[in-house]
Amino acid sequence: MNTKVKKLSQLSATAISGNDISSSCLYVSALAIIYAGQYAWISLLMVGAVLFLYRKIYGEVVGALPLNGGAYNALLNTTSKTMASLAATLTLLSYMVAEEKDKKWLH
Numbered sequence: 001m002n003t004k005v006k007k008l009s010q011l012s013a014t015a016i017s018g019n020d021i022s023s024s025c026l027y028v029s030a031l032a033i034i035y036a037g038q039y040a041w042i043s044l045l046m047v048g049a050v051l052f053l054y055r056k057i058y059g060e061v062v063g064a065l066p067l068n069g070g071a072y073n074a075l076l077n078t079t080s081k082t083m084a085s086l087a088a089t090l091t092l093l094s095y096m097v098a099e100e101k102d103k104k105w106l107h
Contacts, residue, residue: 008016028047032040051058072091075084 029040029044032043036043072084072088075087
């Protein structure tokens with residue numbers, strides 16, 4: 001069988017990636033505002049400063065592991081499969097708990 005795999009164009013891939021990144025930032029911002037109130041900008045500024053310091057490390061990990069589940073893939077390549085699976089499980093639980101808190105906040 002000779003099937004041709006259809007790939008995204010550069011514009012489509014950039015749009016999807018940008019949407020994913022910006023939605024993550026807005027999601028975290030909303031959670032910070034819920035808990036920190038008017039002082040959320042201070043916590044977000046601190047997070048931004050820490051992320052700025054680690055930008056080269058994140059760039060290296062993303063460049064080496066351009067797959068979904070970045071935390072899982074990074075841990076899988078640097079620790080045991082058990083630790084990577086535990087981190088993936090905790091990440092999913094974190095998403096579910098945060099979603100439930102958002103639902104309660106919005107209703």
